[in-house]
Each structure stands twice: as C-alpha cells, then as structure tokens.
Amino acid sequence: MLQFDRFGFSPNLMKALAEAGYKTPTPIQAQAIPLALQGDDVLGCAQTGTGKTAAFALPILHRFSETGRKPRALILAPTRELASQIEASFAAYGKHLPTRVCALYGGVPLKGQIARLRKGIDILVATPGRLMDHVERHTVDLSGIEVLVLDEADRMLDMGFEPQVRAIAGALPANRQTMLFSATVPSAIESLVRRYLRTPKRVEVERSGTTVDTIDQRVHLVAPEQKTTLLARVLQDEKPTSTLIFTRTKRGADRLTQTLRSQGFKAEAMHGDLAQNRREQIIRSFRSRHIHVLVATDVAARGLDIPHISHVINYDVPEEAEAYVHRIGRTARAQRTGVAITLASARDQAALASIERLVGQSIPRHTLPGFDYQHDTSHITSQAARGGRGGGRNASRADGVLAFLERRYGRAARATRAPA
DSSP states (O other), X not given: OOOXXXXXXXXXXXXXXXXXXXXXXXXXXXXXXXXXXXXOOEEEEOXXXXXXXXXXXXXXXXXXXXXXXXXXXXXXXXXXXXXXXXXXXXXXXXXXXXXXXXXXXXXSOHHHHHHHHHHOOSEEEEOHHHHHHHHHHTOOOOTTOOEEEETTHXXXXXXXXXXXXHHHHHHSOSSOEEEEEESOOOHHHHHHHHHHOSSOEEEESSOTTOOOTTEEEEEEEOOGGGHHHHHHHHHHHHOOSSEEEEOSSHHHHHHHHHHHHHTTOXXXXXXXXXXXXXXXXXXXXXXXXXXXXXXXXGGGSSSOOOTTOOEEEESSOOSSHHHHHHHHTTSSOTTOOEEEEEEEOGGGHHHHHHHHHHHTSOOOEEOOTTOOGGGOOHHHHHHHHHOOTTTHHHHHHHHHHHHHIIIIIIHHHHHTOOOO
C-alpha cells in the first residue's frame, strides 16, 4: 500500500504529516500528488471530503520550502469558510517550514490583510471578490505566481465568480502550473480547462456528478405545511450527532432556527447576512459540539469540513442539482458514513428528477406514520376543484402531479414505510 514517504517529501513536511496522523494517501492524493510534483497541470474530479486539499497543498509546500517577498502560489476558493480552512490546512502541513500563508476574504477589514501582505507572503489563498479588491488597490503583487489552484471551481461559477476567475487567471504569468478541482464538470468548467490548463492530466476518483456511496440517501415525502413537524420528528428519531440543515433563503434559515430552539434543539443559523466574525464563532461552536444543529443557506454548502456531521437535511430541495451533491458532501467525510435526508412535496418533483439524473440513481422514498403524503392529496384536488387562477390549467397540473406521485413514489413509499 502506498505511503506518504514514497512521494519524497522533505523531512519537515513528513514530520508534520506524522504528527497529524497521515500515513496512507487517499485515492485523489495518490493520483494527483505525483502529477503535481512533476509540474503537470491537473484536472481533479472529486467529491468534497476526499482529501483534495492535501492533494495540492503538499506538493506546493514541498516545492516552495523557502520564503520570498511575493506570493508564488495562489489558491482561489469560492467561500470565506473554505478559504479559511485551506489556510489552516497549509498552516498545519507546513508547521515545520518557514513558508508563509495568508488568506484574503471578505467580511473582515482590508487593513489587516494589507499589513500581512506587506510583510511578505509565499502562498496566497483568496476568494475571487476580495482578491480583485486587492488587485484594484495595488496591494497585492501576482507577478510571481508559479502555481494556480482553482478549488471547487464549479461552485465558484455557480456563485457568479466566472468574470473574476477569468480576469485573475488571465493576468497571471503564462508559464505557470494550474490545477483545477471540481466535484462536477459542466460545460463552463470544460471551457475554463481548455482556456487555462495546458494538456492537463485528469484525475477522477468518482464519476462526475456522483455522490459518496457511504451516504444513506433518502427522500421523505411531506406536505409543505408539515415539513417543520416532520423535521422535528426525524431529529428526535434519528438522534444525529451533528446535523446540517439547508434552507433556500436566509429568512427561512432564521425562522426555522427559532422554531427548532423553541422545541429544545440547540440550533444556530448561518447565512450571508451575518458578519464574518459571527459566522466564524458559530462554526467554532458547531465544530466543538456546543450546538448540535446548524441551519444554513448554500453559503455553507462548500468549505465546511467538520468530520462529525452525521446528517445533512435538505429542508428545501435545492433548485440546482449540483447543489445537492455539494450539500450532502458535508457528511460521510474522512471515510465515515452519513445520512442525507431530503424533505420533498409534489412541487419538488422536477428538481428531484434532475438530482437523480445527475447522481445516476433513484433515491429511496420514505414515509413515517402520520406523514402519509402520497395518499394525502386533498390539498391538490381541492385546489383543482375550486378552479382558482388558471382554472383548467391548474386542474390538469394537479392530475399530472397525482399521476406522478402514484407512478413514481407510491410503491417505493409504501415499501419503505416505517412500522406503526
């Protein structure tokens, strides 16, 4: 079995790995590290939780073991949380090296970041927006970049950072090594690869769009007005170690958190309206298990690397199928198992179908006593009988929904119903 000592890392780097308990590389590390060490451009297709940070961090630290004045490696990440965690990983792996790393992200004053940059930085981790702020202020010099890493590139594009990513990559020295890591590889990512990577070596540990096979995925069919009650029931029955719940909106996250607190759950909400220091405080509390339930928008779908998350619950079905992969990737990390539960009603049928096409499998449907949604169609049929806005169109749509539920969910739901 391949061991880290086969890569020829420096003694100080190996010492840090030994202290962190690293012995055997993960599949993505075993494939990507040798390519990165020999200077190849790399396209890494891997789900979150597969160890891809070390796959690019260790070769960079081995290569740049001496310090300079200008950054020599740049890692772009989509969120503040992910940038912060990448910085922490570099600090841990390079604890016995003189290499200096700095993370640049929004939500904190520019002044402190500028002061760190002036002292000299070897490795720069940044979100695209904040890095562009520094570029425009001429407070960062990217002329010495020899390695560019685009981490979770699909998420960066989903968040609208494509113009910034293209501007940054286009402004860097052409003679550089580029590594791009992504859980999915849609056409927009393929376009980036063709433009900025030179004959890249492709490394893939899971088929693009698949989900980790150690995640127990389930869909609970539920009427919209019963979602919160079912959620509480699931939390009581499952008794999860730590739960990450996703909502579609910031207001929804706040409302659901207040409801869960009123029912005795130790819950906090995290979303983009919170100040960065507050978000970091909440993550520390969740990581240390002082809170057991974190309710978040998709701002937390990437970058949260907390191994003890046992359950991910999609309170709202994501509108984009790729977001489902990113969300449930927060559990079953570091060779653990996990549970991903999605609460869905009839109006979510199209989104569920898209998710199943992406992940290449049918997700089992479950019901609990008292939440027998596939038989409770009064909320649909009554609307059709009333006619309402759209009249016949709504009635036709209701007929289609009923047919879909019977055809797609009925048998599976009855087969997996919990005993009374």
